[in-house]
Amino acid sequence: MLHPSHFTAVLLFALFASVVFGITQRDTPRRMIRYGAYCFVLFVGAAIALSWLMFLIAR
């Protein structure tokens, strides 16, 4: 049984989703890598930003 932390789950989710998005949404390997990395940064960045926002709202 697996019990990752919330952040580890976000990283895993972002990694796998970004790989699929990169491969399916772009034509060339170079653009696939760039788009995959872009999606990964957006996934993780959005999760961190929203986490801080919720933390500040809850205070």
Added chain:
Amino acid sequence: MANPQDNKSAQGGFIYLPLIAGWLVPGAGHFLLRKWGRGALLSVSILAMFSIGIAMQGKLYAGAHDILDMLGLAGDLGNGLLYAVSRAAGLGADQITVTTGDYGTRFIVVAGLLNIIAAVDAHNLRTGRKS
């Protein structure tokens, strides 16, 4: 722009085979089109996401009692044979009892949705819409 004539794999055979194979087995649509690298990455990503979801005691939707269950079931069905085999083997939780089970349920649903995207991509490669 993609030229169908440039793509040798876009000629002959049943045109929906990569779409159906890609849905049933993650990455199989790309393997049929000899896109080994892409197929392997898609296969590993989707299989890993589904397996991690199961390992986190995620729920496999068995029926549709309300609209949310219906959407979850639709996502789960995107996993193709993975879903059928897992249901037959009794994997996945019936009820979510731990916090990570909720994450796991989402992992399984999203793995199915990503698998559908990958299968449609294989179909686009097959028809020559994508180079």
